[in-house]
Amino acid sequence: MTHKLMILPGDGIGPEVMAEVRKVLSWLENDAGIAFEIEDGLIGGASIDAHNDPLTDDTLDQCRKADAILLGAVGGPKWADVDYNIRPEAGLLKLRKELDLFANLRPAIVFDALVDASSLKPEIVKGLDILIVRELTGGVYFGEPRGIEDLGNGQRRGFNTQTYTTSEIQRVGRVAFDLARKRDNKVTSCEKANVMESGKLWREEITALHKAEFSDVELEHMYADNCAMQLLRNPSQFDVIVTDNLFGDILSDEAAMLTGSLGMLPSASLGNPGSPGLYEPVHGSAPDIAGQGKANPLATILSLAMALRYSLNEGQTANQLEQAVQGVLNNGTRTPDIMAPGCSEVSTSAMGDALIRALEKTL
Ligand code: NAD
Ligand code: IPM
Ligand code: MN
Helix, strand or coil, X not given: CEEEEEEEEECCCHHHHHHHHHHHHXXXXXXXXXXXXXXXXXXXXXXXXXXXXXXXXXXHHHHHHCCEEEEEECCCHHHCCCCHHHCHHHHHHHHHHHCCCCEEEEEEECCHHHHHHCCCCHHHHCCCEEEEEEECCCHHHCCCCCXXXXXXXXXXXXXXXXXXXXXXXXXXXXXXXXXXXXXXXXEEXXXXXXXXXXXXXXXXXXXXXHHHHCCXXXXXXXXXXXXXXXHHHCHHHCCEEEECXXXXXXXXXXXXXXXCCHHHCCCEEEXXXXXXXXXXXXXXXXXXXXXXXXXXXXXXXXXXHHHHHHCCCCHHHHHHHHHHHHHHHHCCEECHHHCCCCCEECCHHHHHHHHXXXXXXXX
């Protein structure tokens, strides 16, 4: 069985962290006997530079044919001043939307070796394992109307539309409840039902879904602003958090810091059965450190582990890869973002090499 992978390195540190994923893929082929058929494509600024389009139809077609898509990151200052529909980010949003990847799983797990890398006290983050399920193809990211209009007299108006339908809420809710059943059986649903109709609908539909299909799972509703605070006050009260596209974007960057670094947070974006999953780190293209060998590749490598688990039916290999990540961290190998006294600071590429050595030990 050959797994078809589509690799989209993207921009900034994207190609740097993806180079380390390629090392892992070669190792899995040569030493673990897993066969991959790998195609490469452009997305984001790289695709704008080559085709004046952040995601071409050809690349999108290749993605549709893959079993899993691995993505680095998109964006950067070079393409910051172009129209929204041809910005690098538009390529990623189009990919998510076209493949209907509505459920974005962002697990925030604190590895024991990194307890001190978090900006929170060790006793607050030790052993933390929470999962944010972010709705990914709806909400204010895609709602119409949107735009900037000229009001005359030197005034302009910028506007976006937050919108959710029953089925959009139900399908992501189902994913969250299902996953909770395999974990600690608790879902916290976050919105702003106190000020937004879309939030009120979100709360009502999640409540109805819970009653109809998941009454065995503990359900709690929380306003998103309170959730942001509770994540810092007492993060281990959470198991699965389900929330909309925008709140999920913000809360997952916040959750990343509980784990020590944005460079540690992987993600999986899943759609309907049979459609390829998209696997990417939660972080962006990090223009401030791009090209310097400073990027932490572990979020992208952990995203590959999620691909092995959720799209490629290679759960055991996923466990092995996660074990290897734990191994390198236990050895004190650190990229600068997670560096601590007494550890050894390494480059992106040396982290990848250390990971391969740790993988060898898992055999
Ligand atoms: P960012 O996530 O790129 O960077 C935020 C901070 O975290 C920076 O200081 C960066 O150096 C650090 N960081 C991020 N990843 C790291 C890693 N692997 N190792 C070490 N440090 C890391 O967010 P930003 O600076 O707000 O955005 C930069 C660009 O990336 C923008 O164009 C944005 O739209 C884009 N972006 C893309 C994605 C994506 O492709 N999925 C996600 C977020 C942001
Ligand atoms: C993310 C990013 C993207 C988002 C951008 C680059 C479109 O921040 O994946 O978290 O906002 O969804
Ligand atoms: Mn984000």
